[in-house]
Amino acid sequence: MKSEAWIFGICTVFMVLVTPAYWLITAASEEGGDWTGTSALVMCTLLFTMIWIYLGFHAIKMDPRPEDRLDGDIAEGAGEYGFFPPFSWxxxxxxxxxxxxxxxxxxxxxxxxxxxxxxxxxxxxxxxxxxxxxxxxx
The missing domain is CATH 1.10.287 (Helix Hairpins)
Structure with missing residues (x-):
C-alpha cells in the first residue's frame, strides 16, 4: 500500500501547486476569476489528501505485500483474487x-x-x- 500512498501523495502535492496557480491565472482575467473551477480543484486536493492519509496509515499498520517489497517474487502474489462473474445481461x-x-x-x-x-x-x-x-x- 506504500506505493499507492506515494501516488496519492504526489497527486496531492501537484494539486496544492496547481490550485493557487489556477486561481491566480483566472483572477487576472476580466471577469475576476473562476470560482467554480477553483472550488473543484480545492475539493480534488482535499480528496487526494484524504486518500493519501488513509492509505499511509494503513500501509504502516499492515505487513508489506509482495509488490511492496524489493525482494518480493511474483509467485508470492498467487492465489484467488475474488469472484468475477462470467457474463450478465x-x-x-x-x-x-x-x-x-x-x-x-x-x-x-x-x-x-x-x-x-x-x-x-x-x-x-x-x-x-x-x-x-x-x-x-x-
Missing part, C-alpha cells in the same frame, strides 16, 4: 431503464418516469439475485 437492462428515466425527465413525461423506475427496480433486483438461481447458482 442485467447491467444492460439497468442502464437502459436509467436512460429511459433520463429521457422521460427531459420530455417531462412523468408517467414514463414511473414505468421506467419500476423497470429499473426489477433490473436491479435481477442483477442482485442472479446468482441465486439458474446456471451460476451458488
Amino acid at each position: 442485467w447491467p444492460l437492462w439497468a442502464a437502459l431503464t436509467f436512460g429511459l428515466v433520463v429521457l422521460a425527465v427531459a420530455m417531462a413525461a412523468w408517467w414514463l418516469v414511473i414505468i421506467a423506475a419500476v423497470l429499473g427496480m426489477l433490473a436491479t433486483a435481477g442483477w442482485n439475485f442472479e446468482y441465486y438461481r439458474g446456471e451460476f447458482k451458488h
